[in-house]
Amino acid sequence: MDCTLATCPVSESIYQYKPSLAGNAALLAIFAASGIVHSLQYFFWRNASFSIPMILGCLTEVIGYVGRVLLADDPFSQIGFLIQICCLTLAPAFFSASIYFCLADIVRLFGEEASWVKAKHYAWIFIPCDLVSLILQGTGGGLASVAADKNTDQAPGTNTMIAGLAFQVITLVVFMTLTGGFIFRTMKARSIQEKEMGAPPKLPISRERLATFAIPFALAIITIFTRCVYRVAELSEGWEGDLIHDEVTFVILEGVMIAIAVICLNIGHPKLLNQK
Structure with missing residues (x-):
């Protein structure tokens, strides 16, 4: 608690390294810029269910990287640690919420007959799951922060965060399975129609617009999933593990x-699905 760079080696800080000021400032700037773009997209397109969670997520990321910048100045900063551990753990759950809302739009566009779940039920299933993940991660981050502030055992808070992250991973796996199943069944149905009609059925939107949405959307899901798996592995090792250092x-x-x-969700905005 009394350590500074003048009195203690960096190896005695929680992360055992001095975070890169340039790297964390760059990430802060990226999330700030993306948040501004998402705000403008909301202003022009009014897609609240997608844009508002994205804006909240970007804002939370920015605050989290402010904490990392504080740690870059002083790796023993308790305030910097508390800010970044809570915000950076929590923020991607907002992005997941935006993605969950998108699948309902995709199902409505291409037809519910190829989906295992009705379009209106996707929000009922996945948004409560996301809320559970948010609550667990937020509670865990708060407990870990209080424990760090009091220099007591952080394990209960850390384990709660891990539970929230693991629940988010499981939810994403279910989501990806349903999405993959819908894509497979839609392509199979289109293949059958093509054989019967002798020509491919017309897409509800142009191929160019579909590709502009689908490729970044798929990449966003993969990167968020990758990050969640990493954070589960990182925190599972505890505060003395190799990954956290x-x-x-x-x-x-x-x-x-x-x-x-x-950035992918800036590009692959669901408004593309609503325009011919």
């Missing part, structure tokens, strides 16, 4: 993965 791995599998996701 490796900044390069953190930057790539946490920062870069989520940065790619938010």
Whole structure:
């Protein structure tokens, strides 16, 4: 608690390294820029169910990286640690919520007959799951922060965060399974129609618009899933594990993965599905 760079080696800080100021400032700028773009997209397109969680997620990421910047100045900063551990753990759950709402739009566009779940039920299934994940991660982050502040056992808070992250991973697996099943059944139905009609059935939107949405959307899901698996592995090792003390791995599998996701969701905005 009394350590500073003048009195203690960096190896005695929680992360055992001095975070990169340039790297964390760059990620902060990326999330701020993406959040501004998402805000403008909401202003022009009014897609609240998608844009508002994205804006909240970007704002939470920005606050989290402010904490990392504080740690770059002072790796013993208790405030910096508390800010970043809560915000960076929590933020991607907002992005997942936006993605869950998108699948309902996709199902409505291509037809519910190919979906195992009715379009209106996707929000009923996945948004409560996302809320559970948010509550567990937020509660765990709060408990871990209080424990760190009091220099007591952080295991209960850490385990609660792990539970929230693991639940998010399971939810994403179910989501990806349903999405993959819907795509497979839709393609199979279109193949049958093509054989019967002698020509491919007309798409509800142009191929160019579909590709502009689908490719970034799929990449966003993959990167968020990758990040969640990494955070489960990182926190499962505890505060003395190798992963939590490796900044390069953190930057790539946490920062870069989520940065790619938010940019992809700027590009693959669901408004593309509603325009001919």
